[in-house]
Amino acid sequence: MEAKGWIGAALAVALLATGCAESDRAQESGTGDDPLAAFHQQGIDWEDCGDGFWCGTFEVPVDYDDPAGERLEIAVKRLPASGDDRIGSLVLNPGGPGGSGLGYVTSASAAVSKQLRERFDIVGFDPRGVGQSTPVYCLSSAELDEYFGFQFDSVDGDGDPTEVTDAGVEEIADLNRDFVEACRERSGDLIHHVGTADVARDMDVLRELLGDDGLTYLGKSYGTSIGAHYAELFPGNVRALVLDGAVPPHGGQLETSVEQAGGFTTALRAFVEDCLSRPDCPLADGADTTVDDGVARIGELLERAAREPLANRIDHREANRPRVELGVLAALYSESFWPRVRTGLDEAINGGDGTELLRLGDVLYKRGDRETYQNSMAALVAVNCADRPAPRDIGVYEEAARTAAQASPLFGPSLAWGALPCAYWPEEAREDAVAEIDGDGAPPILVVGTTRDSATPYEWSEELAEALDSGVLLTWEGDGHTAYRSGDACVDRAVDSYLLGTEVPEDGTVCEPRDDVSDTRSSGQAR
Incomplete structure (x- = not known):
């Protein structure tokens, strides 16, 4: 530390x-x-x-x-x-x-x-x-960079959160145990x-x-x-x-995370529909492109970034699948971000450049220009895990990721796995x-x-x-x-x-x- x-x-x-x-x-x-x-x-x-x-x-x-x-x-x-x-x-x-x-x-x-x-x-x-x-504090800024950039070891090598290898499951378990232990070391009884x-x-x-x-x-x-x-x-x-x-x-933390994926999927489809109505939409592939087609193009971009990270013009981080996904997710919070995400997707799909999508992800988790984060991620985990019960069995998260993929294929699995820190949260730190x-x-x-x-x-x-x-x-x-x-x-x-x-x-x-x-x-x- x-x-x-x-x-x-x-x-x-x-x-x-x-x-x-x-x-x-x-x-x-x-x-x-x-x-x-x-x-x-x-x-x-x-x-x-x-x-x-x-x-x-x-x-x-x-x-x-x-x-x-x-x-x-x-x-x-x-x-x-x-x-x-x-x-x-x-x-x-x-x-x-x-x-x-x-x-x-x-x-x-x-x-x-x-x-x-x-x-x-x-x-x-x-x-x-x-x-x-x-x-409250948990991971350092450098450690948070690694945490947000964690990419699943998947069966087909495309970072698919629904097809995680046994080794990948153990890796994400260790990652989240380390996160929780850092919270205990840096914040002590405050997390209670x-x-x-x-x-x-x-x-x-x-x-x-x-x-x-x-x-x-x-x-x-x-x-x-x-x-x-x-x-x-x-x-x-x-x-x-x-x-x-x-x-x-x-409701429990895992259940809430999976339900939240539905909201992001609804918002994503609204964004894609709006994008396809514009002459410069990077998701369009001819006049007959449907919303499903546009969503699929984003999915293809994520798989591409998993196999070979996109270019990043601002720092040392890889513009890999989780970071690109985070940038798209962040942009869905407000219509005011939609022009930026169209630009980011255009640069990523047509130029192999993930810089703008990285920047959008940084906005969501408040990563500053000097590679420092505010403590919002630590607080988010600490409060969510205190407020809402969560299963302790990692197999429940694996199954939830597969279930979430059926209704929310782009965001559901990642958000299901995102509840995993609560599986290791100290029982005495859970609020009644x-x-x-x-x-x-x-x-x-x-x-x-x-x-x-x-x-x-x-x-x-x-x-x-x-x-x-x-x-x-x-x-x-x-x-x-x-x-x-x-x-x-x-x-x-x-x-x-x-x-x-x-x-x-x-x-x-x-x-x-x-x-x-x-x-x-x-x-x-x-x-």
Whole structure:
């Protein structure tokens, strides 16, 4: 393990040790009947951090079952309301797990409307284990490069994840055992306390410190899980929750990964259909090219990259099958990436150059220009494995990969194998799952689903809206991952109205493109 790993682990221990000393002072100050009183009374020392933003930190218990024990520090950032008629705070989370709330609130002008910025302080925080909030660490950046570039030893030599040799199975098992062991070595007991239920508890401490009687929250993708857990744990503290691009409230990690592959397949077909409507589509092979033909050409590209890596003009990495696949996958998160992936596919198919697809993959897992990663991958694994059960038998993953290939041949097998770290996750680090998430007692909660969402299939939004006692479903008939502020006026109006006035649209409302406008993403109508 390189020196950086040792320093990161030492820093985490130092922060926890500081927490011990602080907790002793909190005990001496007295907490009354509320075991969290010391946390609710601490205050945030806000400092000007430029461009109109204010930054600070607050402390939370490492273990809410032992609030007098060690503490974690949570980083928070706030953009004060620009108008005089302030309602309160709007807390944002972009998803992940591993997404930075600090980074998301920095882009507040794009993330939320002007009307919301006038009436609310826009607030983001890095969840425990993420970014600037006592982060978890696992592999070094060099080791992550190897991890993301791992190519299956397949029977036919094409890297097919459904035809892995016995030696290949053992190799991927060792790779993921090493990943988990690195998490234990570099992060220690912190990986026992990064589950979503604890993040929701942290968010209630933040709500109290912000001075809001009820939480107003916008969570996207995995951020919907934080919001759903909050509604379950603190239904009486909810003012308004928007859960956009929902993850399912229950289900195992392997099952969820396989279901997610279906969403990416739907998005891929939408991308290919759009590409084939354009004169310069690299997937076209004559006027009669079908969507199935276009998808097959991408599959052929992956097999080609497995046998002989494509050119890479930016660094030492091989543009092999997994890295090319990751680039295509990343591009499906948003329509805004579609021009780049068309360029990348053109360069790869017609010129043997995988550079642009490599760059797209780097965007997804936040690999910087200096060959460094943020800790999003470590946080993603730690949270997913804490939140959701996973089988321990590697044979179950082999079978899941073969099953996933039937419905999602391009992405299903890889995503099934992607759940494998959870097979080796320490049992004591698995969070006790909330038995049921129904938010009983909470006011109406708005769940927003996109019909061709890539990363969170539309069915998950239907499932979450149904599970929540007060869930209301708003549907966007469109593409891309999540709907609010993605270009549809109908969705934006409904979300803004709810956050401002707590009035939800009618359950089952559908926003769809209008036939009488050329830009279907900028004008929508409800039905």
